[in-house]
Amino acid sequence: MSEVTRILQSIEAGDNMAGGQLLPLVYEELRKLAASKMAHESPGQTLQPTALVHEAWLRLNANESEKWQGRAHFFGAAAEAMRRILIDNARRKRAARHGGGRPREDILEFDVAAPGPDDEILAVNDALGLLAELDKPKADLVKLHYFAGLTFEESADALGISVSTANRWWTFCRAWLFDQIRKNVIS
Amino acid sequence: MKFLARILISWLTCAFALSAFAWGDEGHRTIGAMVDTLITGTDAASHVHSLLGDETLSAASVWADHVKGRTDQTTEMVQFKKTNPNHFVFHYTDIPFEEPKYRDDSIGATNVDVVHAIPACILILQGKPESQTLFSNVSQRVALRLLVHYIEDLHQPLHAGAGYLDKTNFIDPNGYTGHYEDDQGANRLVFGGTNKLHFFWDVTVVQLDMARAHVETPQQYAAFLLSKPVPDWKTPSPLLQRDRDWANESIALSAKVHDVKVLDEDDSQLDYRTQKPRPVWHIEELSPAYIDWSCKTAEDQMTKAGYRIAATLKEIWP
Numbered sequence: 001m002s003e004v005t006r007i008l009q010s011i012e013a014g015d016n017m018a019g020g021q022l023l024p025l026v027y028e029e030l031r032k033l034a035a036s037k038m039a040h041e042s043p044g045q046t047l048q049p050t051a052l053v054h055e056a057w058l059r060l061n062a063n064e065s066e067k068w069q070g071r072a073h074f075f076g077a078a079a080e081a082m083r084r085i086l087i088d089n090a091r092r093k094r095a096a097r098h099g100g101g102r103p104r105e106d107i108l109e110f111d112v113a114a115p116g117p118d119d120e121i122l123a124v125n126d127a128l129g130l131l132a133e134l135d136k137p138k139a140d141l142v143k144l145h146y147f148a149g150l151t152f153e154e155s156a157d158a159l160g161i162s163v164s165t166a167n168r169w170w171t172f173c174r175a176w177l178f179d180q181i182r183k184n185v186i187s
Numbered sequence: 188m189k190f191l192a193r194i195l196i197s198w199l200t201c202a203f204a205l206s207a208f209a210w211g212d213e214g215h216r217t218i219g220a221m222v223d224t225l226i227t228g229t230d231a232a233s234h235v236h237s238l239l240g241d242e243t244l245s246a247a248s249v250w251a252d253h254v255k256g257r258t259d260q261t262t263e264m265v266q267f268k269k270t271n272p273n274h275f276v277f278h279y280t281d282i283p284f285e286e287p288k289y290r291d292d293s294i295g296a297t298n299v300d301v302v303h304a305i306p307a308c309i310l311i312l313q314g315k316p317e318s319q320t321l322f323s324n325v326s327q328r329v330a331l332r333l334l335v336h337y338i339e340d341l342h343q344p345l346h347a348g349a350g351y352l353d354k355t356n357f358i359d360p361n362g363y364t365g366h367y368e369d370d371q372g373a374n375r376l377v378f379g380g381t382n383k384l385h386f387f388w389d390v391t392v393v394q395l396d397m398a399r400a401h402v403e404t405p406q407q408y409a410a411f412l413l414s415k416p417v418p419d420w421k422t423p424s425p426l427l428q429r430d431r432d433w434a435n436e437s438i439a440l441s442a443k444v445h446d447v448k449v450l451d452e453d454d455s456q457l458d459y460r461t462q463k464p465r466p467v468w469h470i471e472e473l474s475p476a477y478i479d480w481s482c483k484t485a486e487d488q489m490t491k492a493g494y495r496i497a498a499t500l501k502e503i504w505p
Contacts (some may be wrong), residue, residue, distance in 0.1 A: 134401075168403050171213075175391075175398035184473060 004029075004060040008070025022073065029056050029082035034085075034112065046113045049086070050149035053078040075158040076140060079148035082112075086147055087125050090118040115146050127180040131173065137161075141169050142177070210343055211390035212249055213397065215487060216405035218339045219248030220499070221413055221493030223335060227454055231500040238328045244335055244496075245405055251278070251336035263329065270323040277304040277321075277333070279339045279372060280434065281349035284442040285359035289434040293402050294360045295369070296347055301341050305430040308334035336428070342492040344484070345372040345388050347434045348441025355449040368466055373444065375456075375467045384470065388444065388481065393489075396482040412490045420494040426502050433495065440484060447471060 004025055010018035033056050034047055057074055089112060114121055124146065132139035137159060144155040145166075156166035210218070222244045226232045239247055254264045255275065268274065280302050281295030289302055294502045296302070299321060307321040311330035325333070350370040351360040360367050370376050373384040397403070400411045422432040448471040458465035473481075 022366070171394055172398055172403050175394040177403075179395060179398055181285060 002060055004074065005070070008073055009075050012070055019073070022077045023080055026056065026060075026074065026077040027084060029060060030078065030081050030085060033059065038111075043165075046111050048113050048149065049082050049147070052112070053082060053148050053150070058175075059074065072158040072160065075144060075148070075150065075154070079140070079143035079150070079158075082149075083143050083147040085112060086114055087119055090114065092120045093118055094122070115149065123181045123184065124177055126184060127177045130180060131176060138169050138173050138176075141166060142173050144172060189290075210339060210485075210489065211393055212252075213405055213408070214343075214389075214393040214485070215252065215336065215339050216245045217282060217408045217412070218342075218489050218493045218496065219243065219245035219335060219502070220406050220409035221490070222248075222335065222496045224409065224413060225497035226500055227503055228248075229504075231497075231504040234504040235331065235500065238331050245409075246323070247332040248335045248339060250332040252328075267325065267329055271325070273299065277337060277413050281369060282347060282434070282438050283292050283351050283359045283361060284348035284438060284445050285357070286361065287435075288439060289347070289431050289438060294351070299361065301337050301346060302430055302434050305334065305337050305341065306427040308337065309499070309503060311429060322453040334499070338433070338499065339492050341430060341433050341437060342436045342439035342488040342495075343388060344444045344488070345385050346438030348439075348444070349373070350376065350445045352449070353499060355452055355468065357445065357449075364450040370468065374484065375465070376445075376447065376449075376470050377467055378447075378470050378472055384444075387473070388485070392478075392481045392485045395478070396486055399482065409493070412486065415486075415490065417494065418487055420491040421498075422495070426499065429495075431500075437488075440488070443480075443484075447473070447477070 004022070007018045007022045007025070013023070030052055033052055037052075038045065053075065056078060057071070060074075074129045104183060116124075124142070128139055130140055131142070140159060141155055144158055145152065150158065152163050152166045152170065156163045159166070161169075216271045220243070226235065226244075235244060250264075251310060253259070253275075254267055255341060260268075272384065276297065276299050278301055280289070280297070280300035282289055282293050283295060286293055290296065291298070303321055308330045311322070311325055312327055312334065314327075322330075322333075350357050350490040351363075351367045352358065352370060353363075353365050353367045358365070358367055362371075368375075373388070375385075378387075379400070395406050400408065402408045402411050422429050424432050450469045450471060453467050456465060456467045457463065
């Protein structure tokens with residue numbers, strides 16, 4: 001049994017602490033997966049976050065019999081991990097652009113396709129924190145759909161909501177984030 | 188920061204846009220939900236129920252837009268389109284926003300525009316035989332759906348007022364001798380590359396205001412709007428002419444909606460219907476003040492529409 005499966009089963013069994021153990025594992029797996037893919041790709045290749053998340057799920061659960069179990073928790077952790085990776089990349093690129101440090105080889109260790117320009121990703125991320133305080137499930141949807149690139153069907157499945165609710169939430173989140181970001185920009 | 192503002196508004200106006208009809212689905216359903224509440228327990232509600240059955244006015248209020256589509260068409264929709272092939276034009280009028288009021292002989296007014304469609308619906312609901320001059324073979328059930336929708340449309344300023352431009356200058360085409368083109372209710376005014384100002388007013392502004400109110404559904408939004416102080420919605424004109432007053436209000440608002448700086452004219456675009464060259468105009472990014480005013484105005488207009496539709500139904504069925 002893989003470590004991820006063990007943790008997922010603990011979460012399913014009601015172990016609240018297990019959730020915290022899942023994120024670093026998934027984060028590391030996504031980074032390793034991206035690095036290994038880049039080693040076999042031609043320079044300039046851009047990795048798709050959705051593909052990475054799905055492949056990480058398959059790799060970490062390849063030999064388990066109950067593959068479906070804990071899928072929602074896994075995707076939640078993967079979305080958070082992907083958000084961190086994209087934010088790290090955006091910050092590094094911004095720092096390099098602004099002369100915040102000499103270019104390092106590992107800055108573009110791998111390039112994950114971002115959902116938008118760096119400024120947008122960082123602005124969405126800043127506003128997302130406030131949304132999470134007000135309405136965590138909706139903030140989770142933004143992570144799943146915007147940062148991890150999951151479809152509405154996949155996001156709805158991970159959150160345990162209907163697809164129409166996911167669509168409605170996304171409409172709300174998009175408008176709410178826009179408004180919040182605009183306020184942040186003005187201030 | 189201007190760059191960020193541009194990408195964000197594009198994000199909001201383009202991505203996953205589902206509907207580009209006046210007020211969008213959310214706005215129409217919201218006004219309909221307000222009316223459902225406002226007529227509860229009245230004779231009007233009984234008549235509405237006898238015509239629509241379990242279909243609420245919230246649901247009925249999007250029928251006139253959905254009939255424009257190609258999917259999920261009911262027999263009733265197919266029949267309506269067959270006998271009323273020009274139904275697209277019933278939703279709006281294009282009075283130059285410089286005009287102080289709606290008049291039948293203005294450029295942009297037609298005898299099949301929204302100002303004529305609303306009284307025609309009322310006449311059908313009143314059972315008047317002369318009512319089928321504008322529509323063809325429209326039942327009372329369909330007329331009710333159309334009436335609710337058209338009154339909602341008329342309260343979207345860009346469904347009443349339009350801009351007419353000579354190069355990059357707005358002009359009043361009535362009596363104008365130079366060459367001009369109309370902006371089709373700001374459908375041909377774009378900002379941030381491809382975002383239509385009309386779409387912003389149809390959809391984006393409603394979604395933005397819903398997010399500000401922290402509501403998700405039309406029913407929640409309707410409750411939010413009804414919880415606010417009642418606006419000054421009453422109009423003294425006779426029932427069949429009242430929509431002209433509403434049009435006048437919208438035309439005046441459309442002048443403010445058009446208070447945007449036109450940057451340049453782009454002649455490379457084709458009209459999507461005729462495939463002939465037709466210009467679009469690029470306008471300046473929408474300022475935060477403009478966006479805030481838009482939200483407030485949309486809220487006011489939707490609320491007025493709700494009260495006015497309820498009053499209209501109560502007058503048809505006292």
